[in-house]
Amino acid sequence: MTVATLSPLPEDKQALASRLVEGLDIPALHWLSGYFAGVAVQRLGSGRQTPGEAVAPAAEALARLTVLYGSQTGNAKRLAEELGRRATAAGLAVRVVRADAYPTRELKQERLLYVVISTQGDAEPPDDARALLEFLGSARAPKLEGLHYAVLGLGDSSYPQFCAIGRQLDERLQVLGGQRLFAAGEADVDLETVTQPWLEQALQQAREQLKTSAPLAKVTTLRTARSTPAWHRDQPFAAPLLLNQRITSRDSDRDVRHLELSLEGSGLRYAPGDALGIWPTQAPALIEAVLGTLQLDGDALVQAGGEELPLRIWLAERRELTQLTRPFFAAHAERSGDQSLREQLAPTARDALAATFSHWQLLDLLRRHPAAWQADELVAALRPLAPRLYSIASSQSVVGEEVHLTVSHVDYLLNGEARWGAASRYLAQRAEGESVPVFIEANERFHLPADNERDIIMIGPGTGVAPFRAFVQERTERGAAGRNWLLFGNPHFHADFLYQTEWQQALKSGQLHRLDLAFSRDQQDKIYVQHRLREQGRRLYEWLDGGAHLYVCGDASRMAKDVHKALIEIVTEHSGRTAEDAEAWLNQLIQQGRYARDVY
Known part of the structure; x- marks a missing residue:
């Protein structure tokens, strides 16, 4: 389901409700919601309500907390649901709703609203919140004088516009007349530092606003959510590495690996479209370089966070070394007294700071702008190491207790010195038989359609092709009647055609119905997947207009934006819509779950 509602239903009725909504799209769920609301009103009016029946007329908005979330990778969803559980346990009436499932007509009735929302890349909203943000920014947005609200923003401070979407939403709700209960939270990838105090304050304020002193209540959920596995983000499973194989040729300038790991005995389950979380360890050479540059003793004991x-x-294990963050950059600028660093922190220097962050790692900052750091101060200033998420490249119904990944090893020279990505380096250097700490991160918005008759269009250049290998495996295993169309791109046909043999065999056997390729460097004029989209514009629009689902996976900074722009042009040309209406139509597909993106 798209709505994680905390419910008083008995367990047998929960199971019936879960089966009823399985496979339904957003419009169908909205219709069903309205139907049941009508039944409830009829029973209330006729006096037929029985003990245990839950009725939610509009008046209950006065005594209810609504928690909205916009989530791309699952963190905002997880935190919103945690807040919902805490509120229910405190005796509060609460509903937790994904942003694209929220009926915006109800916004003017809300009296207590919390929003948990992530910022993707450089100030991009999560796909499931785009329509809501567009509505709030439009002339149709209602006045919200009676609303009390608070916002929790999630982001990544390695991007200059950290938590920009949460900040924009917080300000917009205030402009519309809402009363901010307390300051917006801005959480970095080490979520708990900010989110836990924010959640506690949110719960306290909710109790005061709703004036409840009810005893603790049992928490139940109206959905068949996966039970909490024994292995998770904070307790990863040690997965033995079965295969570590390079799948680009030796003359390619890209080292892309196909990895297979064993999940045997873990009980971990995943669906095509989900991600595998990896907890890396920093490379010893990088650690020694940082220690040497700062002239610190690696054996010195440091206390932090009770350890x-x-x-x-x-x-090695607890701090981020390969990605610069704005807080550390600002702290180092202050220590070094370097005016050029301070200038990059000015609002007008956003592009310059973004360029620095895209090229430099921590070591480059430390070496080019020296400053003294004590060991304890360094540990306190560095961002905690976060897991990396990789799109899963296999269907569990096909590979069983295994999970496959497609990983590009980030390894390059900067001014003659080696630089690399933390997790990709860690994985590339794992030998078969060694263990890797892993967990499953569900990505419900990027799952296959429940209707096997639906066609799917998959756009995945580079390692963005990974989930589509899983999609085709799964659709073949299901015997899905819908057609599968893949668009793949990379620099060179002979060096970088990832899973070439598999795709060609799938095309020959009918598991793949269309394959369009874009190898950008094999001719004078560069050709990318968006060019292939335009070439096949009429066919692509016909598929979409006929009910196909569209998936995009890969680079967020350029590819995903270029693809979206091409889609607007294609819909405009082949449907007769204006560019504005074409974009609105695509946004409807996003709301319906028929246009999904997994971009990074």
């Missing part, structure tokens, strides 16, 4: 560990262990 005491050698500095070398903090840097």
Whole structure:
């Protein structure tokens, strides 16, 4: 389901409701919601309500907390549901709703609203919140003088516009007349530092606003959510590596690996479209370079967060070293006294700071702009190491207790010195038989359609092709009647055609119905997937207009934007819509779950 509602239904009725909504799209769920609301009103009016029946007339908005979330990778969803559980346990009436499932007509009736929303890349909203943000920014947005609200923003401070969407939403709700209960939270990838105090304050304020002193209540959910596995983000499973194979040729300038890991005995389950979380360890050479540059003793004991560990262990297992963050950049600028660094932090220098963050790692900042750091101060200033998420490249119904990944090894020279990505380096150097700490991160918005008759269009250049390998495996296993169309791109046909043999065999056997390729460097004029889209514009629009689902996976900064622009042009040309109406139509597809993106 798209709405994680905390419910008083008995367990047998929950199971019936879960089966009823399985496979329904957003419009069908909205219709069903309205139907049941009508039944409830009729029973209330006729006096037929029985003990245990839950009725939610509009008046209950006065005594209810609504928690909205916009989530791309699942963090905002998880936190919103945690807040919902805490509120229910505190005796509050609460509903937790994904942004694209929220009826905007109800906004003017809300009296207590919390929003948990992520910022993707450089100030991009999560796909499931685009329509809501567009509505709030339009002339149709209602006045909200009676609303009390608070916003929790999630982001990544390695991007200059950290938590920009949460900030924009917070300000817009105030402009519309809403009363901010407390300051917006801005959480970095080490979520708990900010989110836990925010959740506690949110719960306290909710109790005061709703004036409840009810005893603790049992929490139940109206959905067949996966039970909490024994292995998760905070307790990863040690998965033995079965295969680590390079799938680009030796003359390619890209080292892309196909990895297979064993999940045997873990009980972990995943669906095509989900991600595998990896907890990396920093490379020893990088740790020694940081220690040497700062002239620090790696064996020195450092206390932080209630733990005491050698500095070398903090840097290897607990702190981020390959990505710069704005807080650390600002702290280092202050220590160094370097005016050029301070100038990059000015609002007018956003592009310059973004360019620095895209090229430099921590070591580059430390070496080019020296400053003194003590071991404990360094550990306190560095961002905690976060897991990396990789799109799963296999269907579990086909590979069983295994999980496959497609990983590009980030490894390059900067001014003659080696630089690399933390997780990709860690994985590339794992030998078969060694274990990797992993967990499953569900990505419900990027799952296959429940209707096997639906056609699907998959756009996945580079390692963005990974989930579509899983899609085709799964659709073949299901015996799906819908057609499968893949668009793939990379620099060179002979060096970079990932899973070439598999795709060609799938095309020959009818598992793949269309394959369009874009190898950008094999001719004088560069050709990308968006060019292939335009070439096949009429066919693509016919598929979409006929009910096909569209998926895009890969680079968010350029590819996803270029593809979206091409889609607007295609819909405009072949449907007769204006560009504005074409974009609105595509946004409807996003709301319906028929246009999904997994971009990074």
